[in-house]
Amino acid sequence: MPTWSERQHHYDPAANLREELTGLVFDIQRFSVHDGPGIRTTVFLKGCPLRCLWCQNPESMAHRPEITHIASNCIQCQKCLARCPEAAIHPTADNGREIDPNRCTLCGECLEVCYAGALNIIGRYLTVPEVLAEVERDRDFYAKSGGGVTFSGGEPTAQPAFLKELCRQARARRLHVAIDTCGYVQWSTLRPILQYVDLVLYDLKHMDSQTHQRLTGVPNRLILQNLVRITAMGLPVYVRLPLVPDCNDSPENVQATAAFIAELPNIQQFDILPYHRLGEPKWGQLRLPYQLRGLEPPGREHVFALADIARTYKVTVNVGG
Numbered sequence: 001m002p003t004w005s006e007r008q009h010h011y012d013p014a015a016n017l018r019e020e021l022t023g024l025v026f027d028i029q030r031f032s033v034h035d036g037p038g039i040r041t042t043v044f045l046k047g048c049p050l051r052c053l054w055c056q057n058p059e060s061m062a063h064r065p066e067i068t069h070i071a072s073n074c075i076q077c078q079k080c081l082a083r084c085p086e087a088a089i090h091p092t093a094d095n096g097r098e099i100d101p102n103r104c105t106l107c108g109e110c111l112e113v114c115y116a117g118a119l120n121i122i123g124r125y126l127t128v129p130e131v132l133a134e135v136e137r138d139r140d141f142y143a144k145s146g147g148g149v150t151f152s153g154g155e156p157t158a159q160p161a162f163l164k165e166l167c168r169q170a171r172a173r174r175l176h177v178a179i180d181t182c183g184y185v186q187w188s189t190l191r192p193i194l195q196y197v198d199l200v201l202y203d204l205k206h207m208d209s210q211t212h213q214r215l216t217g218v219p220n221r222l223i224l225q226n227l228v229r230i231t232a233m234g235l236p237v238y239v240r241l242p243l244v245p246d247c248n249d250s251p252e253n254v255q256a257t258a259a260f261i262a263e264l265p266n267i268q269q270f271d272i273l274p275y276h277r278l279g280e281p282k283w284g285q286l287r288l289p290y291q292l293r294g295l296e297p298p299g300r301e302h303v304f305a306l307a308d309i310a311r312t313y314k315v316t317v318n319v320g321g
Helices: 004-010 013-018 079-083 109-113 128-145 160-172 187-194 209-216 221-233 251-262 280-285 300-311
Strands: 022-032 040-045 066-069 089-091 097-099 119-122 124-127 148-152 177-181 199-203 237-243 267-274 317-319
Touching: 022 128, 022 160, 040 128, 040 160, 066 097, 066 280, 079 089, 079 109, 109 119, 124 128, 128 148, 128 160, 148 160, 160 177, 160 187, 187 221, 199 221, 221 237, 237 251, 251 267, 251 300, 267 300, 300 317
Parallel strands: 040 148, 148 177, 177 199, 199 237, 237 267, 267 317
Antiparallel strands: 022 040, 022 124, 066 119, 089 097
């Protein structure tokens, strides 16, 4: 089997279509309980068309592998500087590490000497069988809990051929299949994937299109259209609202969201997901600016008051997924 470095430097999408389909995965999380019913394995695919200000997984946005430096783990041993064959790693004035993306080839040499775990490569190319072999390790838990596999991201439909084949083969193995999507994808791309899906987890960030564009980088018209199309197919849907203070946590936005989904068939539940700060350090590790630095999570009373507003529209509301 080729090494990570070999896959990185010799990856040929056209060849993959002819031979064994390969996709870019940045995490596989076992024993997930918030990404659909039962105990699940969540497979996170890299790449996303949105740029949400609060993104909890900024490592998912780029459509390529990336290297990160976790400053709190670094013990200043200097071994990575000496080992890097491209001289791409440089010390900074604050005792951190700056990695020159124009020189770094993601060869992984620095990782081999960084026993403190300060350096990591995010994203690895895996085949469909490799992913599903990991998923099937917990088949007994799925059977007992009504769980299965959830394909998330990033945005999983950003790798449509890979996602479709993952869903097809997972369904063929009698696994319950869910996808977690932002919905910003052409219907002609999304529709063929849905034939192999049992449940859709669907993010709605904001009901006002201009505000949605300011918060995420894209308008919401296509997203709302696709939700209507999916529910009309008869597929069960969990609508999810990542609740972010001063962004989309107004009573008016929650009311508008609940009113919209209350008119649609097959909406199983409305999940309100309060913002947390666990993703904030990742932005710095990727050398990306975080515009919501220091933002506090919403208060409990505020969250449950918004949930009560949504319930007046006769939708099933869960706080926290």
